[in-house]
Amino acid sequence: MKDQPASAPGPSDGTAATLTTPLSAHLLRGALDLERTAHGLLPHRLPAWARAQYADGQLAMAQAQPSGVRLVFRTRATVIELDALRTKMAYVGAPARPDGVYDLLVDGRLAGQAGVSGGNVRTVDMTTGSVETRPGPVGTVRFAGLPDRPKDIEIWLPYNELTELVALRTDAPVGPVPQGGRRVWLHHGSSVSHGSDAASPSTTWPALAAALGGVDLVNLGFGGSALLDPFVARAMRDTPADLVSVKFGINLVNHDLMRLRAFTPAVHGFLDTIREGHPTAPLLVVSSILCPLHEDTPGPTVPDFGSLAEGRLRFRAAGDPAERAAGKLTLGVIREELARIVEQRSAEDPHLHYLDGRELYGEADSAELPLPDQLHPDAATHHRMGTRFADRAFGPTGPFTP
Structure with missing residues (x-):
């Protein structure tokens, strides 16, 4: 079931996002490593050799939460859909943690926000240290009504949820934004x-x-x-x-x-x-x-x-x-x-x-x-x-x- 944006950049006009672009490193910024999973790509903020040097659960979780990681591409698409599998944290006895947010930036300006449903829930009992994971389905973030012109797109991934990237669909071709020009x-x-x-x-x-x-x-x-x-x-x-x-x-x-x-x-x-x-x-x-x-x-x-x-x-x-x-x-x-x-x-x-x-x-x-x-x-x-x-x-x- 596809999620509607929490704050869309325009009304959904029913336009279909039928073009699928393979997800790869040239569309991602802020990650030091990408892991192929059964569902898609999991961004990591530490390389595999570093993660192997100490198997700490807290660090393993934190570095896989994609703070600062974003999809960056150029397109004239008016509709963008991103399939993703989230893993959300929960703590026994504590208030529910807020859902992760995807920020859409168009030419550097915040143009929309959305969330994704489904996904896994990892529950921690702080009194015992036990962890239990409940699996869930892939969800979809959808942004519609975008301006029909060439533009630079950034989709910032939730900083507080592990995010496996499954598929990117648009209604117009997608190309990379060249690196360089900014420090x-x-x-x-x-x-x-x-x-x-x-x-x-x-x-x-x-x-x-x-x-x-x-x-x-x-x-x-x-x-x-x-x-x-x-x-x-x-x-x-x-x-x-x-x-x-x-x-x-x-x-x-x-x-x-x-x-x-x-x-x-x-x-x-x-x-x-x-x-x-x-x-x-x-x-x-x-x-x-x-x-x-x-x-x-x-x-x-x-x-x-x-x-x-x-x-x-x-x-x-x-x-x-x-x-x-x-x-x-x-x-x-x-x-x-x-x-x-x-x-x-x-x-x-x-x-x-x-x-x-x-x-x-x-x-x-x-x-x-x-x-x-x-x-x-x-x-x-x-x-x-x-x-x-x-x-x-x-x-x-x-x-x-x-």
Whole structure:
């Protein structure tokens, strides 16, 4: 059964989309790998060799959720249909997660939004860690009433749903949009960069900043998984890019992953690896946005089961502030050390820069737009962060200024 767009760019006129275009890498941007599945193509944001180096379920899920991945093509079609099989996440006892959204951009402007029905549902019980998957059918996203003229189309895939691309149909031929002409920005970060609670895939803060900066985004924001993994650094090293940024902090505290003694050399190693592939590209190190939960209290971060019983998903810090003396990491400790590392390295690396994440979301913002679950920003905050990042990175004196 075909879905009607949630917000169509024009009335459906009954025009049939009878031309099928094979889905392949030349129509996709933002993915580092494509996996052939029984249904079609599954975009991955890490290459297969990197995924094989550590079989972590959270990272496997996050990197396969196509944040920043989009179909890009040129056509004069007035109707576009995309068959896709989604895998949606659900959590026992928590409110239902919002359905993924497909954003349609015509010549760079948002022209429609739609969702897809059916698909798989992967349910996680946070009290036991068990995971159950219920299979479902392929669905269809349909956009109709598009202007009958040559135009560049972008279909941004949902940042919060695994998406297997099954078929692309139109009522006019499709061709690739030539690469080049715009700089490529390669970014790595946590769930905040992944998209967290943004309204749609083209309105995550990195997507908004990329649009304002006039660059092509490759988003390696992985929910729960910005952990200084060496294989991520090597993937970034090997990915063509003109501009590079890394955003570290909150996930290291969430997992209570390492102490300061391990953190400092791990950051140096990560930056060293990136520099092997991008020796002179502007490289921006960004610390976490303000998160009152962990500014001075170490992790780990755990679900607040009291709020879960009330139908709300919130988190709490399970660490003890006194443990900072033993080298436990807080956001304050990480920010201070990241700033020191960048200052030290910039004496020999003039293209290395630092941005305090509280310039994107700080104390005044927290009072006005508090993090709904104590960790993740809402849609309005994504807009604010994207605008501020664009101003500081792509503005007249920013490190990404041409």
